[in-house]
Amino acid sequence: MRKHVGFLLGTVAGACLTLLVASPQGAHLFAVANAAAHSDSSNTYSQLNLFGEVFEKVKTDYVEKPEDSKLVEGAINGMISSLDPHSRYMNEKGWAEMQETTHGEFGGLGIEVTMEDGFVKVVAPIDDTPASRAGIMSGDVITSIDDDQIQGMTLDQAVNKMKGAPNSSIRLKIVRKDADKPIEVSITREIIRVRPVKYHVEGGDIGYIRITSFNEQTTEGLRKAIGDVQKQVPQDKLAGYVVDLRNNPGGLLDQAVSVTATLMQRGEVVSTRGRNPEETQRFTAHGGDMTKGKPLVVLINGGSASASEIVAGALHDHKRATLIGTRSFGKGSVQTIIPLGTGNGALALTTARYFTPSGHSIQALGIKPDIEVLQDVPDEFKTRSEIKGEASMRGHLSAEGAEQTGSQSYVPPDEKNDKALAAAFNQLRGVTVNADAKNADTKAAQKRPVPN
Numbered sequence: 001m002r003k004h005v006g007f008l009l010g011t012v013a014g015a016c017l018t019l020l021v022a023s024p025q026g027a028h029l030f031a032v033a034n035a036a037a038h039s040d041s042s043n044t045y046s047q048l049n050l051f052g053e054v055f056e057k058v059k060t061d062y063v064e065k066p067e068d069s070k071l072v073e074g075a076i077n078g079m080i081s082s083l084d085p086h087s088r089y090m091n092e093k094g095w096a097e098m099q100e101t102t103h104g105e106f107g108g109l110g111i112e113v114t115m116e117d118g119f120v121k122v123v124a125p126i127d128d129t130p131a132s133r134a135g136i137m138s139g140d141v142i143t144s145i146d147d148d149q150i151q152g153m154t155l156d157q158a159v160n161k162m163k164g165a166p167n168s169s170i171r172l173k174i175v176r177k178d179a180d181k182p183i184e185v186s187i188t189r190e191i192i193r194v195r196p197v198k199y200h201v202e203g204g205d206i207g208y209i210r211i212t213s214f215n216e217q218t219t220e221g222l223r224k225a226i227g228d229v230q231k232q233v234p235q236d237k238l239a240g241y242v243v244d245l246r247n248n249p250g251g252l253l254d255q256a257v258s259v260t261a262t263l264m265q266r267g268e269v270v271s272t273r274g275r276n277p278e279e280t281q282r283f284t285a286h287g288g289d290m291t292k293g294k295p296l297v298v299l300i301n302g303g304s305a306s307a308s309e310i311v312a313g314a315l316h317d318h319k320r321a322t323l324i325g326t327r328s329f330g331k332g333s334v335q336t337i338i339p340l341g342t343g344n345g346a347l348a349l350t351t352a353r354y355f356t357p358s359g360h361s362i363q364a365l366g367i368k369p370d371i372e373v374l375q376d377v378p379d380e381f382k383t384r385s386e387i388k389g390e391a392s393m394r395g396h397l398s399a400e401g402a403e404q405t406g407s408q409s410y411v412p413p414d415e416k417n418d419k420a421l422a423a424a425f426n427q428l429r430g431v432t433v434n435a436d437a438k439n440a441d442t443k444a445a446q447k448r449p450v451p452n
Contacts, residue, residue: 051075077154080347085114085393086335087350094156095339095346097163101194102215102252108163109170110192111136112213112249115155116393119143119175123329123387124247124303124409126194127212130187136174138247138303138387138409143182144173164189178383197221201232202242206428208421210244211259214251214307219258226262226290240295240428242421243311246325246411250306253283253334253354260311261285263296264320270310272334272352279352285314296321297424300369302387302407305329312367313356322427323369325420327407330390332363333397353397364391364399366407371427373420377410385410 055075058066076089090098100106110129113120120142125132143150145161153161162170166189174183196218199209207229211218230238243263250256253270260269264285271282298312298321309328315321334352339345353363366389377385390396391403412418 080349081115081154082395084333084350084395084397085116086331086333086348088155088348089345090156090348091345092343093345094160097160098337098346098348106163106192107166108189108192109136109187110190110194111162113142113155113159114393115158116141118151120150120155120158123249123305126192127198127210128195129192130190134185134187136172136185137176137381139177141175142172143175146171166191176383195221197225199225199229201229202425205233205237205239206425207233207238207241208244209241211308212248214248214255214259216252216255218251218255219262222259222262223290235292238294240297241291242297242299242424242428243321244299244421245304245308245312246299246301246420247303247409248305248308249303249329250308250331253307253310256307256310257283257285259307260314261288262290263288263311263315264318265289265293267314267318268357269314270354270356272354274352281352295428297427298323299420299424300325300328300367301411301420302326302329302389302409304367305331305390309362309367310354310356313360313362316367316370317357317360322371323367324371324373324423324427325369326372326374326409327368327389327404328362328366329387329407330362330364330366330399330404332361332365332390350397361400363397364389364403365401366390366404371423373423374408375410375412375419376417377408381410 055071058071059068073089073091080087080089097106109131110126111131112123112126114123115121122136122138122140122142124138125136142158145158148161150158162172164170169186169188172185172187174185176183194213194215194217196213196215197209197211199207202208207226209222209225209229211222226241229241253272257269266285266287269283269285271280273280296315298315300308300312300323304312304325305328309331312321312323312328316323332353332355333350334354335348336351338347338349340347353361355361356367375385385408386406387409388405389407391399391405411420415421
């Protein structure tokens with residue numbers, strides 16, 4: 001996630017000090033606070049001295065002469081990785097590659113990944129990329145790349161190894177839950193042009209729009225999709241839109257806000273709350289809604305994370321859309337990208353939690369759909385059809401409530417077998433399944449009001 005944060009340190013600190021020394025009691029409080037601050041500083045300096053001592057010992061006594069820059073980068077990576085699963089340091093090369101990814105074009109395989117227990121775990125393959133065509137699935141754990149073991153690498157190092165020149169090949173060793181042995185996959189790299197929005201008209205009366213990621217092209221792609229649907233279907237014949245966010249791992253915060261603003265007239269989209277109350281930010285939609293108030297259904301599942309959850313949560317809280325599918329991933333934290341100067345890369349630091357308009361925190365909880373629909377999963381996919389979610393990640397930020405883990409993420413490749421999609425079409429046409437029927441049997445169909 002990306003956002004802009006301003007800090008007003010001098011004025012705020014000065015005001016606090018003035019207030020604290022305004023009376024004898026205030027003077028006493030200031031003295032106590034000053035002593036505590038001095039104690040904290042002394043402890044910090046002691047720890048930094050320890051780091052300096054270890055650094056010098058390694059430099060002078062290690063069996064081979066190490067590079068200072070590698071030692072410092074390793075120390076930074078160790079510090080940041082101790083915080084939470086989403087904070088990370090990017091060196092200059094990693095920072096440049098991340099910018100390529102958010103622009104929507106890069107060379108590689110086409111998978112969204114995270115680091116878990118020292119290995120790279122697949123969050124979701126991107127549609128129509130070498131990874132998706134090779135059968136890489138959500139939940140796969142990559143243990144080696146071209147016979148180089150992942151364990152011991154940072155996430156950036158592993159991602160950099162998977163990227164490369166178009167038409168070059170790469171071998172991945174993958175572990176799948178309950179599989180008899182690791183699977184080896186050979187993939188040919190391509191230029192990955194992430195087309196974040198795909199769409200078509202279904203049955204002459206419904207606009208189906210799939211959003212696969214939130215990069216700098218997403219809102220523009222959504223607006224084009226809506227415009228094209230409206231050209232193809234007369235307004236009086238258009239039953240509504242399905243916005244499919246299943247297995248969308250997220251992306252840029254500003255795109256999540258502008259996508260939501262394209263689908264509803266006005267109102268708060270999301271708020272972010274950091275460690276200090278004065279850092280709270282609110283993002284709102286103003287007079288957008290290109291759909292002209294037509295009914296919306298949003299599809300989510302266990303692979304819908306971050307920006308996807310912002311959009312789904314906002315549309316749900318404003319009663320602008322019905323959510324269908326399974327509980328979302330639960331990634332409710334915001335990462336601020338902090339450039340560190342020329343040649344030094346950047347820091348992706350978790351700085352806030354985000355909250356839906358109703359004040360609901362998604363962190364380690366996810367979003368529960370209005371209508372839960374479980375897919376029929378073929379035997380060969382059953383061991384990898386469920387994602388454990390944010391709550392299962394080591395070092396994750398705690399939830400504000402009972403944490404929720406595990407949600408189905410399988411999406412049938414053939415739309416004829418897609419129960420959630422069928423339920424969405426039925427909902428827009430005025431007939432839907434009973435919300436209590438988890439397997440979405442059509443025999444439980446009943447009339448339900450369609451949101452406006």
